[in-house]
Amino acid sequence: MAVTAPHDGSGTRSAYEQRGWCAAPFELEPELLASVRSRVEAISRTARPEVVYEEGSDTVRALHGCHRYDEVCAALVRHPAVVRLAEELVGEPVYLYQFKVNIKGPREGQEWPWHQDFAFWAHEDGMPEPRAVNIAVNLDEVHPANGPLTVLSGSHRLGLVGDGAAESGDDWRSHVSARLTHTVPEEVARALAVEHPPRQVLGGAGAVTAFHPSIVHASSNNTSADRRAVLFLTYNAATNAPAHPKRPAFLVERDTTPVRAAVHTG
Template identity: 55%
Template sequence: MIETDDGHLAELIAEYEENGWCRSPFRFTDPAVNVLRGSLDAVCRRGGPEVVHEKGSTAVRAVHGCHEFEEAYAMLVRHPYLLALAEALTGTPVYVYQFKVNLKQAREGQAWPWHQDFAFWNAEDGLPTPAAVTLAVPLDDVHENNGPLNLIPGSHRLGYLGPGKVTPGDRSDWRRNFDADPEHTMEADRARELIDSFGSTRATGRAGTIQAFHPNIVHSSSDNASPDRRALLMVSYNSVDNAPLHPTRPEFLVGRNTDQLKPRCDERFPLEAV
């Protein structure tokens, strides 16, 4: 495990506050990524309600909450560096609010429209404030053609921009917000206006890189038109003082244990400089 210092965290905090997004100068090594990929394959084979498929397909679109039953992921969310980064960016002790791996299968993975994560979290779970951060680790190399996140840097500084589209229907069906046409999304014209003001950037890079996203940054992703899968592991850490007010969605989507998460080292997950 490489040693990190407060100086690099201070730089990341400044970048995060300015852009709502930052990339760590460290990544998980290739052997560490292989462990995480193996766990993902096991979860997808396991099936269960935590696994969501593309609409009308057997292709896996996302898996949720697998840190609760997959040992490697349980250790990953307690990784000392991830916790230090999450606590530095939120300024508070944290717990795991949500864990998921979003997948875009080769030539099958469908887009996610423009949205703010906080729009979902506030509307669906009653999350009081955006005192949270999502740390993302791609398990595959991410390039322009396999559905990278498209971000509008600085858009988080506008705050919560509203609930977005809301479709009448069964409010108890949590899966409605995990297909290619979810609720709480932003109109494309509004996103284009924001891009005109703030610009946009794509979160490409090697598997194992570590990036952080603010709950209010406006983002989307495109279809995967390439022969390469894109799997993105995301841990959303929330302040222990910011528990959701009405968490009715399943526990594998919304963590109920709000106790401060304590770091634990695991030699399978070393870091290296990018």
């Protein structure tokens, strides 16, 4: 399995369009990273609907919509470099569609099966087109043993290749558990990997990566003693908002006002 470095030196947009993912030309500032990590750890200790646990466990699996009630997370949404990257890759003004933190506890964090994010956004929310982008921020070092994201490079150009199901009607928790509603079958992913090389997305804490809504991806169980937390900011084109989303607002943001980047004072 090939391994990526935090920065690969290729043009950001051209790499994104060709492979469906790219390393950002910047990292999160250490002070901001520390603040976000602190807030994530504090939120993880609270009892809120937005806090999701591993099945049959009290181990936190994910946090959702933190920007709606936490100032540090809300400020991150407007980070100038992050907003510029999202606008560059989407090609027009964007709004925040989804904010989540996926956490894999040491030796307990479970896998995410092969899937495409756009399958959920199209079937469950009614997003018209995959004109959105995921910006992933490593809150911890991500290495081969703690459950890194694996992407099938270039698979974003294939459209939806999974189950093709209509709206599931399931409880939204089936969209965030290890038993996902919309998946790409293992045998299909193996076949796709012949033409679309698997790449593990690795990097230190603070590294930033962008990946396309239609790219086929998965992540393995955390078999190490190290936590793996990755924060995902999903920005959608302002002209691509779902007309009538039904899932909770902490999963699908209702405010479609384009994000205005904060004035950088550093």
